[in-house]
Amino acid sequence: MLRLKNVSKKFEELQAVSSVDLNLWERETIVLVGPSGCGKSTLIRLAIGIITPDEGEIYFKGELVTPENLMEIRRKIGYVIQEGGLFPHLTAIQNIRLVAEYLDWNPDKINTRIKDLTDLTHFPVDALERFPLQLSGGQRQRVSLMRALMLDPEVLLLDEPLGALDPMIRADLQEELKGIFKSLGKAVLLVTHDINEAGFFADEILLMKDGKVLQQGSIRELLDDPADDFVKKFINAQRNRI
Numbered sequence: 001m002l003r004l005k006n007v008s009k010k011f012e013e014l015q016a017v018s019s020v021d022l023n024l025w026e027r028e029t030i031v032l033v034g035p036s037g038c039g040k041s042t043l044i045r046l047a048i049g050i051i052t053p054d055e056g057e058i059y060f061k062g063e064l065v066t067p068e069n070l071m072e073i074r075r076k077i078g079y080v081i082q083e084g085g086l087f088p089h090l091t092a093i094q095n096i097r098l099v100a101e102y103l104d105w106n107p108d109k110i111n112t113r114i115k116d117l118t119d120l121t122h123f124p125v126d127a128l129e130r131f132p133l134q135l136s137g138g139q140r141q142r143v144s145l146m147r148a149l150m151l152d153p154e155v156l157l158l159d160e161p162l163g164a165l166d167p168m169i170r171a172d173l174q175e176e177l178k179g180i181f182k183s184l185g186k187a188v189l190l191v192t193h194d195i196n197e198a199g200f201f202a203d204e205i206l207l208m209k210d211g212k213v214l215q216q217g218s219i220r221e222l223l224d225d226p227a228d229d230f231v232k233k234f235i236n237a238q239r240n241r242i
């Protein structure tokens, strides 16, 4: 579905992403994990074409992404920005339907789609008229997810979608999200800094440091056969100490 081939990106002197290869297949969930600043969000932004790579190519369903086809391809990719990225001056429902309105969907189609999405994400319909600040953290995440799913994209990119939630809500939403991924059968690229969360979601994990992928594999492979000391340390630092 989505392929990053030998992709690199520099900001001034900082090598934010360095020669990364990634191949996301249909129905697959890949998780990018690594410490803050290792290049996870940059890689997601490269994948959706918000920033362009200095080197390497990006392919969507086998087609090279170029400035000419970028906008069309972007509509086939749902993106949940780190921190949610909702417009604070728009209500939940306005945020969700924004792009569909821009694309001139008819109002009945928009309403039917939003009803389906509130069912899917268990979002209370009466909260749709609230502004983001009037919603709980968990509800805001659901709105961000509904907005990303509105156009029924083929690929979903989620940048720390559960980052700011307290542990109990986070655990509930993890379960729900996994169920949603499964029922929708989308290709998913998810970012987290939490190795436990990575293990929970991932078919395949890419563990990054300083813009590079240090190890790629299942959580079992990372646990049983860490590529180097950093991988071992990163995993051990987050395991339960009780």
Ligand code: ADP
Pocket: 011, 014, 016, 034, 035, 036, 037, 038, 039, 040, 041, 042, 043
């Ligand atoms: P992560 O999401 O893993 O925490 P990021 O991808 O956001 O990391 O950032 C990787 C590195 O690139 C960081 O050092 C960050 O400061 C830097 N960076 C990210 N975006 C920019 C930018 N637009 N301009 C300059 N530096 C950036």
Ligand code: MG
Pocket: 040, 041, 042, 082, 159
């Ligand atoms: Mg980030």
